[in-house]
Amino acid sequence: MKRFLALAPVAVLLALGLLFAVFGLRNDPRYLPRAMVGKPVPEVTLPTLADGLPDTMAAPGNGPYLINVFASWCAPCEIEAPILVALKDQGVPIIGIAYKDQPAKTQAFLARTGDPYVRVLVDQEGRAGIELGVSGVPETYLVDGAGRIIDKISAPLSEDDARRLAAQVRR
Numbered sequence: 716m717k718r719f720l721a722l723a724p725v726a727v728l729l730a731l732g733l734l735f736a737v738f739g740l741r742n743d744p745r746y747l748p749r750a751m752v753g754k755p756v757p758e759v760t761l762p763t764l765a766d767g768l769p770d771t772m773a774a775p776g777n778g779p780y781l782i783n784v785f786a787s788w789c790a791p792c793e794i795e796a797p798i799l800v801a802l803k804d805q806g807v808p809i810i811g812i813a814y815k816d817q818p819a820k821t822q823a824f825l826a827r828t829g830d831p832y833v834r835v836l837v838d839q840e841g842r843a844g845i846e847l848g849v850s851g852v853p854e855t856y857l858v859d860g861a862g863r864i865i866d867k868i869s870a871p872l873s874e875d876d877a878r879r880l881a882a883q884v885r886r
Contacts, residue, residue: 750848751856751864756782757846764811764818764835772810772843774862775833779884780808782856783832784844786816787824789852795871796828802877803831807884811835814844814852857883 751757760769772782783799785792799809811832813821818837825835838844847856850869857866857880866883868876 752867754864756856756858756862756864757843759843759846761812761836761838761843764813764821764837767837770834770836772812772836774858774860775808775810778808778860779865780810780833780858781880781884782810782812782847782858784812784814784838784847784849784852784854784856785824786814786852787820788816791871792853793824793828795853796831798872798874798877799831800829802881805881807881808833812843812847813837813839814849815839815841855880 756772758771758773760771762768763770774780781802785795803809809832811834813835815838816824817839821835821837825832836843841849843849847854853871855868855872855876856864859865866880868880872880
């Protein structure tokens with residue numbers, strides 16, 4: 716019996732190792748979930764950065780638009796900022812979601828990098844991030860005129876991404 720008790724931790728570690736080998740190694744670490752693609756934008760109410768009044772991620776107009784999830788503490792978000800500003804200059808409406816960030820830091824970030832957003836919603840607790848299925852920041856969602864998410868980019872936007880998104884918004 717004492718021998719069994721001494722070997723129990725080793726058996727547990729071997730079982731955990733086997734589980735990791737069977738399930739963990741066959742999954743692609745580059746896979747990014749796109750569960751919300753094809754579904755309506757979640758109806759989450761958040762305070763706006765400008766005045767703290769409640770608002771939603773609903774369309775700023777009748778056509779397609781982008782939702783960009785960003786944070787002041789996110790270095791890739793700073794890299795992507797000029798591309799978002801260029802999209803704004805092309806007339807692409809973008810709603811910003813300040814993810815798990817403090818409003819003062821978000822305002823400083825936008826003052827430094829430029830503000831490409833029609834409006835910015837503050838998601839300090841990460842509620843909108845959970846509803847959207849955010850796997851990290853930055854993430855950008857393309858939403859059609861009916862309020863359905865039709866694409867998701869889980870990385871800083873590239874110039875090619877920006878051209879493709881701008882073309883889809885202008886359709």
